[in-house]
Amino acid sequence: MAEFAFEPESDQVHLAPGETPREIQGKSPWQLAGRRLVRNRIAMASLGLFLLIVVLCLLAPVYAHHIAHTDPFASNISGTTVVNGKRVDIIQQGGGGLGLGETPIGPTWQTNYFVGADNSGRDVMARTLYGGRNSLEIGVSSAVLCCLIALVLGVIAGFFRRTTDAILSRTMDLIWAFPVYLLAISLATVLLTKENGLQWGPIHISSSSLWVTTTIIAIVYVPYVYRPVRGEVLSVREKEYVEASVSQGASNWRLMFAEILPNIITTVIVLLPLMIATTVLTESALSFLGIGVQPPQASWGTIIDDGQALLYTRPAVAIVPGIFIVATVLSLNVLGDGVRDALDPRAKVRVRE
Amino acid sequence: MKRSVILFSAVLALVLVAAGCGGSSKKSSTTSTTASGGTKGGVFIGLANAAPPGSPDPQVNYTAQEWQLLIMTHDGLVGFKRASGTEGTKIVPDLAESIPKPTNGGKTWTFKLRSGIKFSNGQTLTGNDVKATFVRLFKIGDSPNAGTWYNVIQGGDGCVKTPASCTLDKGITVNGNTVTFHLARQDPEFLDQLAMPFVLILPASTPDKNVNIPPAGTGPYKWVQYAPTKQIKLVRNPFFKEWSKDAQPAGNPDVILQKFGLSVEAEVTAVENNQADWMFDPPPADRLNEMGTKYANRVHINPLTATYYFAFNVNEPPFNNLKARQGVNFATDRNALVKITGGPKLAVPTCQVLPPNFPGYQQYCPYTKNPSAKWTAPDLTKAKQLIAASGTKGASVKVNTDTTDTDKALGLYFVGLLRSLGYKATLQALSSDIQYSYIQNSKNHVQFAFSDWYQDYPAASDFLNILLGCGSIHPNSNSSPNIAQFCDKGIQAKMTQAASTGITDPAAANKQWAQVDKEVTDQAPWVSMYNPKYVDFLSTRVKGYQFSPQWFFLIAQSSVK
Numbered sequence: 001m002a003e004f005a006f007e008p009e010s011d012q013v014h015l016a017p018g019e020t021p022r023e024i025q026g027k028s029p030w031q032l033a034g035r036r037l038v039r040n041r042i043a044m045a046s047l048g049l050f051l052l053i054v055v056l057c058l059l060a061p062v063y064a065h066h067i068a069h070t071d072p073f074a075s076n077i078s079g080t081t082v083v084n085g086k087r088v089d090i091i092q093q094g095g096g097g098l099g100l101g102e103t104p105i106g107p108t109w110q111t112n113y114f115v116g117a118d119n120s121g122r123d124v125m126a127r128t129l130y131g132g133r134n135s136l137e138i139g140v141s142s143a144v145l146c147c148l149i150a151l152v153l154g155v156i157a158g159f160f161r162r163t164t165d166a167i168l169s170r171t172m173d174l175i176w177a178f179p180v181y182l183l184a185i186s187l188a189t190v191l192l193t194k195e196n197g198l199q200w201g202p203i204h205i206s207s208s209s210l211w212v213t214t215t216i217i218a219i220v221y222v223p224y225v226y227r228p229v230r231g232e233v234l235s236v237r238e239k240e241y242v243e244a245s246v247s248q249g250a251s252n253w254r255l256m257f258a259e260i261l262p263n264i265i266t267t268v269i270v271l272l273p274l275m276i277a278t279t280v281l282t283e284s285a286l287s288f289l290g291i292g293v294q295p296p297q298a299s300w301g302t303i304i305d306d307g308q309a310l311l312y313t314r315p316a317v318a319i320v321p322g323i324f325i326v327a328t329v330l331s332l333n334v335l336g337d338g339v340r341d342a343l344d345p346r347a348k349v350r351v352r353e
Numbered sequence: 354m355k356r357s358v359i360l361f362s363a364v365l366a367l368v369l370v371a372a373g374c375g376g377s378s379k380k381s382s383t384t385s386t387t388a389s390g391g392t393k394g395g396v397f398i399g400l401a402n403a404a405p406p407g408s409p410d411p412q413v414n415y416t417a418q419e420w421q422l423l424i425m426t427h428d429g430l431v432g433f434k435r436a437s438g439t440e441g442t443k444i445v446p447d448l449a450e451s452i453p454k455p456t457n458g459g460k461t462w463t464f465k466l467r468s469g470i471k472f473s474n475g476q477t478l479t480g481n482d483v484k485a486t487f488v489r490l491f492k493i494g495d496s497p498n499a500g501t502w503y504n505v506i507q508g509g510d511g512c513v514k515t516p517a518s519c520t521l522d523k524g525i526t527v528n529g530n531t532v533t534f535h536l537a538r539q540d541p542e543f544l545d546q547l548a549m550p551f552v553l554i555l556p557a558s559t560p561d562k563n564v565n566i567p568p569a570g571t572g573p574y575k576w577v578q579y580a581p582t583k584q585i586k587l588v589r590n591p592f593f594k595e596w597s598k599d600a601q602p603a604g605n606p607d608v609i610l611q612k613f614g615l616s617v618e619a620e621v622t623a624v625e626n627n628q629a630d631w632m633f634d635p636p637p638a639d640r641l642n643e644m645g646t647k648y649a650n651r652v653h654i655n656p657l658t659a660t661y662y663f664a665f666n667v668n669e670p671p672f673n674n675l676k677a678r679q680g681v682n683f684a685t686d687r688n689a690l691v692k693i694t695g696g697p698k699l700a701v702p703t704c705q706v707l708p709p710n711f712p713g714y715q716q717y718c719p720y721t722k723n724p725s726a727k728w729t730a731p732d733l734t735k736a737k738q739l740i741a742a743s744g745t746k747g748a749s750v751k752v753n754t755d756t757t758d759t760d761k762a763l764g765l766y767f768v769g770l771l772r773s774l775g776y777k778a779t780l781q782a783l784s785s786d787i788q789y790s791y792i793q794n795s796k797n798h799v800q801f802a803f804s805d806w807y808q809d810y811p812a813a814s815d816f817l818n819i820l821l822g823c824g825s826i827h828p829n830s831n832s833s834p835n836i837a838q839f840c841d842k843g844i845q846a847k848m849t850q851a852a853s854t855g856i857t858d859p860a861a862a863n864k865q866w867a868q869v870d871k872e873v874t875d876q877a878p879w880v881s882m883y884n885p886k887y888v889d890f891l892s893t894r895v896k897g898y899q900f901s902p903q904w905f906f907l908i909a910q911s912s913v914k
Contacts, residue, residue, distance in 0.1 A: 101640075101696060
């Protein structure tokens with residue numbers, strides 16, 4: 001009865017480059033993955049960079065109130081500041097005989113207006129740090145929410161198959177068929193203009209809440225995680241240890257979440273940093289288009305949008321948040337590769353001891 | 354009833370473009386000098402980001418961008434004088450020999466057409482063309498002001514209800530070259546409305562449906578190309594002979610092009626490099642300094658008869674409270690708002706509804722420190738007292754604006770101001786495509802919204818009655834220009850009286866309108882912010898620049914050779 005026979009899955013051991021069989025003996029897969037990740041210097045440097053950005057953004061209130069001494073959310077059109085001992089206008093009248101135009105102060109390289117001001121006279125550095133809090137919060141939250149939804153749906157679809165799988169998979173295909181940004185823009189346009197926000201039973205989300213953007217981004221990316229999860233479940237549910245549990249009378253609940261889930265979770269863990277990078281980019285794009293984070297709140301996307309009108313005279317307004325986005329996405333992508341290398345044995349040379 | 358957003362964007366978007374696409378433009382005509390000193394010939398190249406929005410049909414399009422071209426290709430019975438300054442607000446006879454005195458208590462207007470005028474298709478203008486133009490206005494069904502301006506003609510209301518059977522037989526009678534209008538009631542602004550592009554005279558053979566390119570007209574140019582993604586092209590009308598320098602002077606360039614597709618930044622660069630002669634769109638804020646410094650002699654700044662404002666909804670808390678509205682008015686730093694829009698060279702602070710140099714305008718500002726006619730500084734002490742007395746502190750306020758950079762910055766300013774005054778303010782920035790419709794609809798319960806208004810024609814009622822009259826409130830409609838939903842029966846009665854006075858005594862009427870303006874300002878349905886100025890940026894080729902307060906840059910009167 002082959003179906004119920006138990007055989008060890010494999011006696012293969014997968015070694016990372018430079019790893020010896022002796023080093024990995026007696027270690028759990030998680031210990032091995034952690035060890036491999038820590039030994040990956042590029043991945044750890046990326047993690048360090050990402051954590052540095054996170055810490056900087058978390059310190060935004062400290063920077064704004066104790067270093068720059070500014071309110072990054074209030075217009076300061078008629079305000080002044082001190083630069084090199086001289087009091088100057090934050091929004092300065094244009095030069096020339098015509099005196100046309102008003103230009104915000106450029107980078108002072110001092111604690112106040114370090115990289116200059118935007119059109120409303122607000123400190124761009126302080127706003128960038130505050131914007132990072134929102135961008136990261138939405139990016140991480142939506143990626144986690146997306147993975148959770150995809151995980152649950154993927155497990156259910158892969159485990160039950162047949163009609164359940166057909167319904168869920170076709171629904172995912174439908175979402176997938178829409179271009180990501182078109183779908184996100186459509187949802188955002190509808191949800192952000194709702195007079196009283198969203199109401200789901202006892203849960204109320206105001207239309208200006210960050211959760212609106214978070215939910216939208218999470219939903220549009222669910223199919224991208226659902227697909228590989230479902231595929232893994234379809235494969236794992238045929239494994240012998242699952243069949244063994246079935247023979248012992250395990251409930252569907254137990255089979256799904258005690259037997260299958262632990263064995264496919266690495267797929268999601270590998271995807272998570274990459275999803276965060278993607279959702280941070282998406283959030284920035286939506287906010288740039290005016291349908292993500294709503295002003296006067298900031299995100300890197302809204303600040304770039306503010307800087308677009310100042311590209312000729314004050315390019316720093318757009319460049320600084322752009323640098324933060326690049327650094328964040330790059331670090332998360334490299335970290336994601338490191339996590340994949342650490343967790344995905346198929347990516348490694350297989351060595352038989 | 355003009356939608357300011359469209360008009361403004363239109364004004365901004367008008368760019369006469371490019372020289373015959375490539376090199377073909379330079380070949381034409383010989384050079385000669387007009388009596389006024391302008392040089393004839395050449396190709397005028399304008400740039401605009403996009404074609405005028407909406408149908409190109411002259412009786413439908415409601416954008417300054419297309420109007421600026423239509424006035425060079427078509428004529429009305431009367432028209433605004435093609436001149437700079439206040440001269441440009443005067444109405445002069447155009448296709449009509451003279452401006453008649455109305456009879457029958459102001460209800461009958463008889464015009465005699467000039468003889469020998471031909472359309473660009475060679476047909477001779479007759480009285481039947483005039484009547485057919487007005488009938489078509491109703492028959493096409495979507496002319497914006499058919500039911501608000503021209504329905505004053507007898508039978509007009511019926512035509513609005515059943516356009517297909519419109520004949521206006523009782524409203525307009527034709528006898529050879531004499532055309533008589535019979536109005537259902539007096540209308541002091543009938544002449545102004547006759548001077549608007551909706552009733553530029555078209556050949557009677559024009560089909561009663563929207564056209565894809567403006568049909569033949571009587572002006573010095575004719576439309577030969579309307580490609581919304583590429584360009585508009587006007588060339589000389591071979592049948593045109595100048596009959597009135599005031600109403601329709603002969604143009605100077607042989608060809609006038611308006612090319613589409615460049616970004617506004619690229620438009621500035623093209624004009625700087627003399628690759629184009631003019632840009633319709635307003636220059637972006639971050640190029641103004643460069644233009645004012647390096648190209649100062651090519652920049653022209655002119656005041657516009659327009660007002661930018663934030664409207665309180667006087668029917669929604671907290672601004673259903675007069676003291677709260679006045680408090681916000683006292684707290685508003687109008688200099689800061691002017692800075693946002695480009696500085697004191699591009700806007701002038703105001704507290705009232707009517708713009709300067711406009712009929713009925715008398716400078717008035719109760720919402721300033723050390724009160725005088727002119728705004729000088731905000732009075733925060735008084736503002737806080739009023740708001741405390743209003744008992745509205747702590748209320749939630751959604752500040753509605755559109756997503757263009759300047760308008761969003763204005764909204765952000767008020768979010769900050771309202772927060773500092775004790776309100777819980779948030780910003781609601783909607784796309785420019787929907788914001789104006791959204792804020793007009795009472796169903797959306799907008800509390801405090803950005804808007805602006807540009808004159809249709811120089812009459813105080815075009816601001817006061819349309820924007821703040823009781824008749825301009827249409828509940829649950831996207832076309833309800835009284836955004837503040839302000840209706841004061843006493844003030845409304847004074848508006849009606851002023852309109853009535855205007856039929857016989859315009860000067861006395863303007864005094865009455867000035868009083869209305871003051872009383873409305875005291876009721877604070879708006880925070881009036883500033884009156885803007887318009888920037889024209891020209892190539893070195895353009896000579897003879899003139900700015901009409903009605904039609905802005907008079908392209909045909911400039912020369913490019």
